[in-house]
Amino acid sequence: MTRVEAAGPNAGQIEYWNATAGPKWVAMQESLDRQIGPLGQAAMESAALAPGERVLDVGCGCGATSIELARRVAPGGSVLGVDVSSVMLAAARAAAARASAMGVTFADADAQTASLAPGGFDVAFSRFGVMFFADPTAAFTNLRRALRPGGRLAFVCWQALPKNPWMSLPLSAALRHMPPPTPPAPDAPGPFAFADPERVRRILEGAGFAGVSLAPHDADLVVGGGRDLDGTVDFLLQMGPLAAALRESDPALRGRVADAVREAVAPHADAAGSVHLASATWIVTARNP
Numbered sequence: 001m002t003r004v005e006a007a008g009p010n011a012g013q014i015e016y017w018n019a020t021a022g023p024k025w026v027a028m029q030e031s032l033d034r035q036i037g038p039l040g041q042a043a044m045e046s047a048a049l050a051p052g053e054r055v056l057d058v059g060c061g062c063g064a065t066s067i068e069l070a071r072r073v074a075p076g077g078s079v080l081g082v083d084v085s086s087v088m089l090a091a092a093r094a095a096a097a098r099a100s101a102m103g104v105t106f107a108d109a110d111a112q113t114a115s116l117a118p119g120g121f122d123v124a125f126s127r128f129g130v131m132f133f134a135d136p137t138a139a140f141t142n143l144r145r146a147l148r149p150g151g152r153l154a155f156v157c158w159q160a161l162p163k164n165p166w167m168s169l170p171l172s173a174a175l176r177h178m179p180p181p182t183p184p185a186p187d188a189p190g191p192f193a194f195a196d197p198e199r200v201r202r203i204l205e206g207a208g209f210a211g212v213s214l215a216p217h218d219a220d221l222v223v224g225g226g227r228d229l230d231g232t233v234d235f236l237l238q239m240g241p242l243a244a245a246l247r248e249s250d251p252a253l254r255g256r257v258a259d260a261v262r263e264a265v266a267p268h269a270d271a272a273g274s275v276h277l278a279s280a281t282w283i284v285t286a287r288n289p
């Protein structure tokens with residue numbers, strides 16, 4: 001399978017998900033799947049999947065959702081996972097083989113620009129894989145055309161950073177010891193690009209979707225998926241907004257930052273040391289008229 005060339009409108013994100021974030025997601029995938037698995041399952045519930053359906057898993061990453069979706073549409077269903085990160089797709093293919101998953105295939109493809117079979121899917125699903133498009137209206141138009149008339153869209157995305165203490169609490173603690181990161185351009189692709197519900201509604205309706213709904217979903221997360229306290233701190237220094245800020249700062253600050261993060265999250269640890277903190281997401285659904 002040819003890897004997606006880091007070119008076109010999403011060249012920067014394609015490079016980022018292959019060179020910087022992809023290898024970290026592969027290394028941390030078990031922890032990530034345990035942490036965000038319940039959020040993906042909430043989005044799957046909202047998709048009301050039925051046996052025999054054909055599902056497109058957008059930005060499928062290391063494939064855990066594609067495997068779970070295939071289980072939910074068996075017998076007779078199928079799942080195509082698409083992603084721009086070859087390194088994550090290699091992990092996805094290996095995971096599907098290990099799980100002997102039936103009806104799952106993967107494609108190295110940019111969901112914004114890929115030629116997808118028109119009307120070829122009953123459902124387009126994503127767990128945190130649709131906030132990285134340079135032109136989200138063009139991307140969702142492309143995804144809608146891949147749905148049959150009446151086909152459904154269901155995805156989960158983050159609400160704003162301050163509503164997600166699992167990310168904002170460690171970041172605030174760290175920022176007492178390091179300079180603030182460069183703020184992203186408004187509406188720039190990134191984890192919080194879909195935080196504003198009105199923007200999401202505008203994009204989806206602009207792409208031709210009907211019945212757009214954003215349901216707020218609040219859930220406590222086991223940060224890092226149930227590591228001990230030191231393991232959780234290590235996870236937080238490598239993933240999410242804190243990791244992005246650290247990449248821009250003097251590596252000599254890392255020790256002090258780690259101590260501050262540990263102190264901030266320790267009060268939220270259970271007896272085993274696993275840290276529990278709140279999250280807020282949108283469960284977004286819509287349909288192709």
Ligand SMILES: C[S@@+](CC[C@H](N)C(=O)[O-])C[C@H]1O[C@@H](n2cnc3c(N)ncnc32)[C@H](O)[C@@H]1O
Binds near residue numbers: 017111112127129
């Ligand atoms: C936050 S990760 C989520 C991965 C996976 N859905 C999960 O929940 O484990 C975002 C994913 O979107 C993918 N992605 C970013 N831009 C994309 C694009 N234009 N087309 C397809 N996938 C994209 C990334 O490579 C990455 O795998």
